[in-house]
Amino acid sequence: MKNMILIMILISVFAVVAFFDDFNEPIRSGVPIVSEENEESNQEVNASVHSEERTHSLEYRLEEKNIVDGYVIETYREYETYRDKEGKIIESLPTSKYDYLRYHISERDLGD
Numbered sequence: 001m002k003n004m005i006l007i008m009i010l011i012s013v014f015a016v017v018a019f020f021d022d023f024n025e026p027i028r029s030g031v032p033i034v035s036e037e038n039e040e041s042n043q044e045v046n047a048s049v050h051s052e053e054r055t056h057s058l059e060y061r062l063e064e065k066n067i068v069d070g071y072v073i074e075t076y077r078e079y080e081t082y083r084d085k086e087g088k089i090i091e092s093l094p095t096s097k098y099d100y101l102r103y104h105i106s107e108r109d110l111g112d
Contacts, residue, residue: 053084053085054082054083054084054085054090055082055083056080056081056082057080057081057083058078058079058080058081058095059078059079059081060076060077060078060079060099061076061077061079062074062075062076063075063076063077063098067105070104070105070106071102071103071104071105072102072103072105073100073101073102074100074101074102075098075099075100076098076099076100076101077094077095077097077098077099078094078095078097078098078099079092079093079094079095080092080093080095
């Protein structure tokens with residue numbers, strides 16, 4: 001009898017897991033799956049990048065600063081920056097991504 005109850009509990013657990021696995025399938029359907037072909041092409045790309053000895057980073061730079069209705073609004077733009085092995089900038093490309101920072105200033109701050 002105890003074995004039968006244990007088997008029923010295990011079957012129930014597997015059924016619940018299978019249900020939730022199918023429930024999450026649409027979420028995972030948009031995720032690309034890496035195949036061996038992609039890994040080989042990635043290795044070729046990585047080899048060419050390593051031969052050039054450059055690093056890639058994303059940086060934000062201040063584009064403009066405005067005062068609007070008692071707020072300072074700063075606009076930052078993202079740049080792709082490529083550096084050589086000495087750390088010198090080889091290339092800096094602006095992207096289409098912007099970030100905005102807004103903070104309140106008081107009348108006392110405006111008077112200075």
